[in-house]
Amino acid sequence: MTAAFPTRRQEEWRYADLDALQPVWQQFAEPVTLTVGAGEELEEVWIPVSDEVQVRRVQLALGKGAKARVFALNNAPEYGRIELEVSLEEGAEFELFGANIGAGLSTNEIVTNLKHVGIGGRSRQVVRSVLNGKATGSYLGKIEVARGAQQTDAEQSVKAMLLDRGATANCKPELEIFADDVKCAHGASVGELDPMQLFYAKSRGLDPVSAKALLLEGFVMGLWDTASDGEGICAAARKALRKVV
């Protein structure tokens, strides 16, 4: 039996493009499950493909002291969704470095649900969105800290850059904390390219398009600095950025 088709009433599907999802739902109805055993490590790099609609739904279970890092670029021409449900046992560490780069009328979203179930788990999520035209880029990040998960350290940093007036960014952290000794930091900002940075770059001879592209590269590319094999995602992000400038 396949899972029921989602509705917008469900918080985690609130900004989704369900019309685009409908025809391909069967393929994605069941999330992929990844398990990282105690003390093991996993690094995932998710690069977009050429499909109009690209959905990735992953359940990731981190055992005691396991470490996982996900580097993800979301850049679907019509609808892109990266959905991650992560459970962290004692001392597990999870990092997500993700970007939504959206053009035209596209919707790209990163939706996470982190369940800190063991003590001393650490998670860090850094998401950057660059959007032009009437594109929408969203980050919905839920963090659940279970009753016993003391010394949890969870961080969310979300920034979006809107290149046109019609573009939309949604940033929504959501915290459910049932322990009393935890750190859950979150920061979100939505902005435009800094006019003074643009002028500085132009005054050095960069034409307006190159100046914008360079500043956007600076905004996004730092995400992949720590990837052990980051070349592919860097190249894909550069290509995507050139299309939105």
Next chain:
Amino acid sequence: MLEISNLHASVADKPILNGVSLSVPAGEVHAIMGPNGSGKSTLAYVLSGRPGYEVTDGSVIFDGKDLLALEPHERAASGLFLGFQYPVEIPGVSYLQFLRESLNSQRRARDEAELSGAEFIKLAKAQAALLGMDSEMLKRPVNVGFSGGEKKRAEMVQMGIMAPKLAVLDETDSGLDIDALKAVGAGINRIMRAPDKGVLLITHYQRLLDYVRPDRVHVLYRGEIVRSGGPELAHELEREGYAEAAA
């Protein structure tokens, strides 16, 4: 090289420059001095084409071209360099990448061959060394975490790499200690003292002029050049203040 005639400019509809006329021939260094709010930085920004700085009258001819008709990046490609009073930080973009792309963008505009990565790094390292700047700093994001003095030195390294025809230096001396001031002064002389180059040096104080001796000194007061003279004028201003000199 630079001919400014009857230049009027406004910022947010407020007139700041009220008819500036000034001529910098090739081979000369001209200092512009004036009190806070006299329009010095506005002049620098108008010359480099900062958005929001609106020219309401007058003309600027640079190297035979109508400077005001050019976009900021075209002004750079035609040989104008602005040294910023407050150099801008650009997180995530290394100095090497920033300057290489800038220089190559200028070179493309002038139909010159672009520099390869290796050629550029050699040039950048040499210029950094001449300014007493550790070339490792060029790997860091543009101006991020630089002290005030380091930012100004870095501006001079940029000037050395770009090798402009005309440099407009907006209070390059502010925030510098004596050693940095000397290094920056020597940099200006080395890079810009040439028969085919010119400098417009904007400053509050006479200090930098001990190291970079100007051919002419102009006093900007309430948006107009009220006096011009030789280097001795800078000393007079230092002694008597701007109000006296402008009277």
